[in-house]
Amino acid sequence: METNPAHSRLTAIALTFMAIIWVSPFSWLFLNAFNTASTGQLEIPRSVGLDNFAMAISGNAGRQFLNSMLIAAGTATLSVVVGIAAAYPLSRLRIPGRNAFLWTLVLLRMLPSAGVLVPLYFAAQRGGLLNQLGVIIALTILNLPFTLLLLKNFFDTVPIELEEAAYVEGATLFQIVTRIVLPMSRAGIAVVWFFSFTGAWNEFLLPLIFARVQDAFPMSVGLYAAFGQQGAINYGFLTAYSIIYAAPAVGVYFLLRRNMNTGFAGVGVKG
Amino acid sequence: MKNQSNPWLTSNLFVLGLGMLPAALLIGVLLYFTAWAFAFSFTDLALVGRKSVEWSWVGLQNFERLFTRKGFLDALWTTVVFVFFSAIVGQSVLGFLLAATLRGTQSTLRSVVEVCIMLGWLLPDIVAAFLWSATTSQTGLINALIVVPLGFPPISFINDYALPVVIVANVWKGTAWSYLLFSAALDSVSREVVEAAKVDGATPLQRIWLVMLPIIRPHIATNMLFITIWTFTYFPLIFAMTGGGPGRQTETLAVFLYNQSFARGNLGFGSAISVAMLAIVGVLSIFYLRLLREPK
Numbered sequence: 088m089e090t091n092p093a094h095s096r097l098t099a100i101a102l103t104f105m106a107i108i109w110v111s112p113f114s115w116l117f118l119n120a121f122n123t124a125s126t127g128q129l130e131i132p133r134s135v136g137l138d139n140f141a142m143a144i145s146g147n148a149g150r151q152f153l154n155s156m157l158i159a160a161g162t163a164t165l166s167v168v169v170g171i172a173a174a175y176p177l178s179r180l181r182i183p184g185r186n187a188f189l190w191t192l193v194l195l196r197m198l199p200s201a202g203v204l205v206p207l208y209f210a211a212q213r214g215g216l217l218n219q220l221g222v223i224i225a226l227t228i229l230n231l232p233f234t235l236l237l238l239k240n241f242f243d244t245v246p247i248e249l250e251e252a253a254y255v256e257g258a259t260l261f262q263i264v265t266r267i268v269l270p271m272s273r274a275g276i277a278v279v280w281f282f283s284f285t286g287a288w289n290e291f292l293l294p295l296i297f298a299r300v301q302d303a304f305p306m307s308v309g310l311y312a313a314f315g316q317q318g319a320i321n322y323g324f325l326t327a328y329s330i331i332y333a334a335p336a337v338g339v340y341f342l343l344r345r346n347m348n349t350g351f352a353g354v355g356v357k358g
Numbered sequence: 359m360k361n362q363s364n365p366w367l368t369s370n371l372f373v374l375g376l377g378m379l380p381a382a383l384l385i386g387v388l389l390y391f392t393a394w395a396f397a398f399s400f401t402d403l404a405l406v407g408r409k410s411v412e413w414s415w416v417g418l419q420n421f422e423r424l425f426t427r428k429g430f431l432d433a434l435w436t437t438v439v440f441v442f443f444s445a446i447v448g449q450s451v452l453g454f455l456l457a458a459t460l461r462g463t464q465s466t467l468r469s470v471v472e473v474c475i476m477l478g479w480l481l482p483d484i485v486a487a488f489l490w491s492a493t494t495s496q497t498g499l500i501n502a503l504i505v506v507p508l509g510f511p512p513i514s515f516i517n518d519y520a521l522p523v524v525i526v527a528n529v530w531k532g533t534a535w536s537y538l539l540f541s542a543a544l545d546s547v548s549r550e551v552v553e554a555a556k557v558d559g560a561t562p563l564q565r566i567w568l569v570m571l572p573i574i575r576p577h578i579a580t581n582m583l584f585i586t587i588w589t590f591t592y593f594p595l596i597f598a599m600t601g602g603g604p605g606r607q608t609e610t611l612a613v614f615l616y617n618q619s620f621a622r623g624n625l626g627f628g629s630a631i632s633v634a635m636l637a638i639v640g641v642l643s644i645f646y647l648r649l650l651r652e653p654k
Contacts, residue, residue, distance in 0.1 A: 098459060099467055102459065102460070102467055102471050103467070103470075103471075105471065105474075106470055106471045106474040106475075109474040109475060109477070109478065109530065110474050110477060111493075111499060112489045112490060112492075112493040112499065112530070113477070113489070114499060115489065115492040115493060115498070115499060116485075116488075116489055116492075128497050169380045169381050169384065170381065172377035172378065172380065172381065173377060173378040173380070173381030173382070175374070175377065176374040176375070176377060176378050177378070179364070179367055179374075180367060180371075180374065190643075190647070192385065192388075194587075194636075194639065194640060194643050195388070195389075195392055195636075196388075203388070203391045203392060203395055205395070205398070205619075205625055205629075206390075206391040206394040206395060206398075207391055210387075210391070227384065228384045228387055228388050229388070231381060231384050231385060231388070232385070232388070235381065247364070250364070250366065251364065254364075254365060254366040258366075259366070260366050260367070260370045260373060260374075263366055285480065288482065289482045289483055289484075289594075291483065291484060291594055292593070292594075307482060307484060310484055310485070311484060325488070326488075329482075329485040329488060332482055332485060333480065333481050333482055333485050336480045336481075336482070337477065337480050340476060340480055
């Protein structure tokens with residue numbers, strides 16, 4: 088917007104400065120992760136190497152990575168599939184009170200999950216679902232209100248005239264949904280999937296309570312458990328493990344980056 | 359509003375209803391469990407011991423304890439401070455300023471800044487907590503780079519200024535959300551309107567304050583609603599950084615709830631805390647939704 092070159096150079100400098108401040112805390116993480124003799128202090132490593140990473144992907148840690156992947160991708164996909172099937176009718180049929188209902192659900196979900204966790208645990212225990220599948224279902228239940236609201240908002244922005252035209256041309260409901268509605272709200276669906284994925288990937292409390300054996304731990308719980316194992320804290324392992332743990336969310340973000348802005352436009356649509 | 363008489367919809371009502379079934383089922387489960395959590399708040403149910411089996415109804419006793427015992431009101435105040443400074447002042451204002459500034463800058467710089475901010479948001483809570491504990495510790499980055507070179511003795515920020523540190527960490531972590539939302543909102547403001555204001559002699563500040571802000575007001579209200587509520591119930595970052603300490607300086611309601619329910623095992627009292635939190639969140643939401651609905 089600014090056309091004044093001196094002004095915009097000043098802005099650029101300020102922004103660059105801010106970006107540097109923003110990433111500076113990462114220095115500790117990387118300096119320790121690549122330091123083979125890490126002590127947890129902020130220092131230039133005397134011996135640089137990948138030993139910590141080798142340790143962080145072998146044995147239990149590798150297993151935990153797969154567990155996290157399964158939980159996060161499973162939750163995101165299940166939420167989006169169930170969400171789409173319900174959000175399209177919610178968007179198109181004039182069901183009385185649907186908006187008020189959706190907002191109430193979203194607000195209800197704002198209740199700290201610790202509150203719902205206790206009954207959820209009892210139910211999972213009775214149903215024999217204290218495992219990965221149980222975690223996926225529980226997280227989907229917790230995610231669903233928000234997923235529904237966002238998906239409905241995205242579907243609302245697809246012009247109904249297109250669907251009318253397709254119907255006149257002889258398209259069936261299935262064709263209308265798969266050929267018009269879904270492609271047009273692709274960006275929104277990607278964003279919703281991404282939210283559910285990162286949410287489930289980061290989730291800590293629920294898998295902590297549901298996953299009872301070390302083999303079933305996802306990375307969040309594994310990281311927590313790695314603290315204070317064998318007495319002293321191994322900072323090299325911990326920081327390398329943290330980087331691996333943080334990588335997929337960052338990766339998925341870069342894959343979906345182009346869709347993010349479009350997707351976010353839907354968040355602000357009036358409920 | 360959509361027309362009810364769209365033939366491809368009305369002739370397939372059964373299929374559409376079938377599609378809604380799984381979601382309806384899961385929502386039903388959620389409502390059922392929430393009702394259960396409400397019911398717990400009137401009991402003296404405990405996590406372990408005799409009262410985990412032989413619990414009894416205690417009426418409103420849990421809710422009386424919220425106000426008569428120390429803890430809840432202090433935690434509420436800590437939460438208000440935490441939400442106000444980290445969400446409303448920090449994330450929202452900073453996110454908006456960034457979105458407004460970056461709107462005009464060249465694309466490389468915009469991408470770099472965007473990615474830097476996003477890194478904070480993408481980082482898992484527990485890793486972010488490690489990072490900030492390390493950065494603000496006595497040998498951490500802030501001391502090594504600023505405090506010690508200026509000749510002061512190193513400060514243990516995480517112990518001496520626990521609440522401000524947690525607030526800064528949350529601003530660092532959460533600004534990306536506000537930024538993305540405002541950025542998308544500003545993109546929807548048509549260039550013609552802004553150009554017209556410019557031609558009419560509006561300064562940059564006036565253009566933001568008088569032209570852009572009113573147009574994106576619904577987005578502002580939605581953003582406020584989400585980040586206020588999220589921050590209000592945000593748990594892992596604070597818990598992993600300070601556990602609510604030192605003392606009770608950083609014990610927000612979410613941490614208080616966890617400590618009461620799981621560390622002390624008072625599930626009944628814990629449920630009462632979450633019901634109280636829900637009531638507060640509900641009032642806040644009604645306030646924001648009013649803001650959202652008001653005619654432009």
